[in-house]
Amino acid sequence: MLMYNYIVKQLVKKSFGMVNERRFDELVNGMALNIRHSFAGDHALGGVRHDQAAVRAWLGRLSRIMPTLHITIERVDVKGLPHNTLAIVRWTATATLANGEPYLNKGVHFITLKWGKAINIDVYEDTLAVFNGLEAQFQAGIAEAHAPQIIS
Template sequence: MYNYIVKQLVKKSFALVNERRFDELVNSMVLNVRHSFAGDHALGGVRHDQAAVRAWLGRLARIMPTLHITVNDIIVKGWPHHTLAIVRWTATATLLNGDSYVNKGVHFITLTWGKVTELDVYEDTLAVYNGLEKQYAAGIEEAHAPQIIS
């Protein structure tokens, strides 16, 4: 039963990203949440608090306004005081130049008593980089911005 509840929470969190309801999403995290996104680009780096994660999500929405993430699989391990959810997903978008963006990746989400404490994202960093380059060339300057780190 507990694993089912966590899976529902995880599905809801991805729906909140797709719906751009970032405040609600960030409120499900501890204040000093750790969020890492692989890659040496505008979306990469590590954040250590809700404010930086909120800023990162805003940047994601501005750079990839049509991004949609589909959850493919969720595995849950652990107990309420320390839970690990592993999520395989596929992200798609239409870039400003009309090209399709497709990326596959994995989230490792650590929860304590239902609150996200750590969020590590591993994806095809070359796909992200190429997508950012195309968005920059189409006029989204933030696609070349320095990483949001805290």
């Protein structure tokens, strides 16, 4: 069991590295076809997606709105067996906004995996920090920061 937990932790760390490196196709291809992805908040990044295409579109939006976003993993905890695994990931996100101001957010991902593929991702973060960051980006001319949610 310890080896399995270690492997899942490495898989999760690799996935966050793909986000930082904008390797979204590779990341999404490693998810279940009917992946469920939710991001808390009533804004352009909020909402729930139910398939790979919508998650890929959401990641593209994230990179256009926050092009310098970098996520640092603080801790990964893994529970369960290969057919039903929960990875809890605590992280810190940083970026430089278009107006030159720093962006900082802390949050957690709850990732459910089945046989090594993510089937459910719930993201909880400081929604006020996200809202304020989106507002700053919109004011700096990034119109997509006020776009309707990507939902499916």
